[in-house]
Amino acid sequence: xxxxxxxxxxxxxxxxxxxxxxNIIKKIRDEGHDVIAVVSAMSGETNKLIxxxxxxxxxxxxxxxxxxxxxxxxxxxxxxxxxxxxxxxxATSMSxxxxxxxxxxxxxxxxxxxxxxxxxxxxxxxxxxxxxxxxQGVVQDSLRVSTLGRGGSDLTAVAIxxxxxxxxxxxxxxxxxxxxxxxxxxxxxxxxEKISYDxxxxxxxxxAKVLQNRSVEMAKKLNVNLVSRSSFTPEVxxxxxxxxxxxxxxxxxxxxxxxxNQVRVGMYGVTDRPGIASAIFTALADANxxxxxxxxxxxVDGKTDLDFTIPKTDWEICxxxxxxxxxxxxxxxYNEKICKVSIVGVGMKSHTGVASKAFTAxxxxxxxxxxxxxSEIKISMIIDEKYAELAVRALHExxxxxx
Ligand code: ADP
Ligand code: ASP
Ligand code: MG
Numbered sequence: 451x452x453x454x455x456x457x458x459x460x461x462x463x464x465x466x467x468x469x470x471x472x473n474i475i476k477k478i479r480d481e482g483h484d485v486i487a488v489v490s491a492m493s494g495e496t497n498k499l500i501x502x503x504x505x506x507x508x509x510x511x512x513x514x515x516x517x518x519x520x521x522x523x524x525x526x527x528x529x530x531x532x533x534x535x536x537x538x539x540x541a542t543s544m545s546x547x548x549x550x551x552x553x554x555x556x557x558x559x560x561x562x563x564x565x566x567x568x569x570x571x572x573x574x575x576x577x578x579x580x581x582x583x584x585x586q587g588v589v590q591d592s593l594r595v596s597t598l599g600r601g602g603s604d605l606t607a608v609a610i611x612x613x614x615x616x617x618x619x620x621x622x623x624x625x626x627x628x629x630x631x632x633x634x635x636x637x638x639x640x641x642x643e644k645i646s647y648d649x650x651x652x653x654x655x656x657x658a659k660v661l662q663n664r665s666v667e668m669a670k671k672l673n674v675n676l677v678s679r680s681s682f683t684p685e686v687x688x689x690x691x692x693x694x695x696x697x698x699x700x701x702x703x704x705x706x707x708x709x710x711n712q713v714r715v716g717m718y719g720v721t722d723r724p725g726i727a728s729a730i731f732t733a734l735a736d737a738n739x740x741x742x743x744x745x746x747x748x749x750v751d752g753k754t755d756l757d758f759t760i761p762k763t764d765w766e767i768c769x770x771x772x773x774x775x776x777x778x779x780x781x782x783x784y785n786e787k788i789c790k791v792s793i794v795g796v797g798m799k800s801h802t803g804v805a806s807k808a809f810t811a812x813x814x815x816x817x818x819x820x821x822x823x824x825s826e827i828k829i830s831m832i833i834d835e836k837y838a839e840l841a842v843r844a845l846h847e848x849x850x851x852x853x
Contacts, residue, residue: 451618453484456622457489475539476539490585492522492525503518509766540576550569557597562605584606586606601665612672619669619676626679626683627680627686630851645690647666647669653704677689700795701797706846713762715757718780718782719780726778730775737767739761742760793808808831808845815837815841817840817841818833
C-alpha cells in the first residue's frame with residue numbers, strides 16, 4: 451500500500467518526538483508499505499515566527515510572511531529525514547515546491563491549483579520514504595513560496611494522497627481520533643468510530659481544529675480515505691472520515707464545535723439603499739476576508755444595522771476596508787470577546803426540536819444568544835466568550851453525547 455501520513459506540531463514538538471515519529475514510520479515501512487510523510491513545524495514555532503514579524507509591522511507583506519512561516523516545516527522535514535537515514539532507512543525530504551505543489555498567489559491562504567507528482571513518484575520508485583514539508587507550495591508565475599493557511603499541513607497531506615492516489619491518508623495528532631467535542635473542554639466527550647465528510651467539514655469549519663476544514667473538503671472531493679489518530683498511541687485505531695452511506699448509525703447530533711477566533715463587526719445606522727450590502731461584502735471578498743454570520747435588521751428611517759463575524763486574523767485588514775464605508779455609517783464597532791458554539795449532525799435534516807433544545811440548554815445556564823444561524827446540518831450561536839466552555843458542556847449534555 452501507499453500511505454500518506456501527516457504528523458502535526460505536537461507530534462514533532464521535540465527532538466525525542468521526531469524520533470518517535472521516525473519509529474512509527476519505520477514500523478509501517480517494515481510492514482512493506484510505501485510512505486510519504488507530511489510534517490508540521492514544531493509546536494509553537496509558527497506562532498513564534500508570526501510574533502517576530504509583528505515586532506516590526508502589523509501589516510507585513512504577505513509574501514514575506516510566507517517566506518518566514520514556511521521555514522518551520524522545512525526544519526522538521528529535514529530533521530525527520532536525517533533521523534530515518536540514521537536508522538538505516540532511505541529517506542529524502544522535500545519542500546512543497548519539490549513535491550510539485552503549485553498554488554495561486556493568495557499568500558498566507560493560498561489554494562492548491564495542482565500537484566505535479568512526477569518527482570515524488572520517482573523518489574518512491576527509487577525506494578525512498580519521502581518527507582514533505584507541510585503547509586506550503588509555490589506560486590505558479592512568481593515562483594515565490596506560498597502557505598496554505600493555519601493548520602495547512604493537513605491539506606498538504608490530503609491533497610498529495612488524492613493526487614498520487616494513495617490508499618489511505620492518516621493524520622497523526624495528539625488525540626486518538628475525532629470526539630463528540632474537544633476532549634480538552636469536555637472530558638466526557640466520546641470518540642467516534644466513523645464520521646461523515648459533511649459533518650467533519652462542518653465541525654472543522656466551525657472551529658474543531660483537529661482537522662483543517664479545507665483538508666476535509668478536499669478529502670470529500672477526491673474521495674480520500676482519511677483517518678485521524680494519535681502519534682502518542684499509534685496502536686489505537688482512530689476515526690475514519692468517510693461517505694455518509696458508509697455509516698450505519700446516524701445520531702441526530704454528532705458533535706459540538708467551539709470557535710474563539712471570531713470578531714463581531716457591528717455597523718450601525720448604515721444608509722439603507724439597494725446595493726449597500728453588495729458593496730460592503732464585495733469589498734471584504736476582494737480583500738480575501740471570509741465573512742461568516744451576517745445579520746441585517748429591518749431598516750427604519752432610511753437606516754439599517756448590519757452585524758457580521760470575521761476571523762480574528764483578518765481583523766486589521768477588515769478595519770481598513772470598513773473605513774471606506776464610514777461616510778455611509780453612523781458607527782462601526784468591533785467585539786472580540788465573543789465566541790461561536792455550534793452543533794452538527796446529519797440527523798438534523800429529519801428531526802424537529804433540535805434547535806429549541808440548544809436554546810433551552812443555554813437558557814438554563816443563563817447564557818444570552820446574540821446571533822443564530824442554521825443550515826441543513828448545523829446550528830451556530832454567537833455568545834459571550836466567557837461562557838464558551840460552559841456552553842459546550844451544556845450542549846454536550848443536552849444531546850446525550852456522553853452516553
Ligand atoms: P496538530 O498540531 O497535530 O495539527 P491540532 O492542535 O491542530 O493538532 O489539533 C488537535 C487538537 O484538536 C486536539 O488536541 C484537541 O484539543 C482539538 N480538538 C477540537 N475539537 C476536537 C474534536 N471534536 N475531537 C478531537 N480533538 C478536537
Ligand atoms: N505550522 C502551521 C500552523 O501552525 C501549519 C500546520 O501545522 O498545519 O498553522
Ligand atoms: Mg492542526
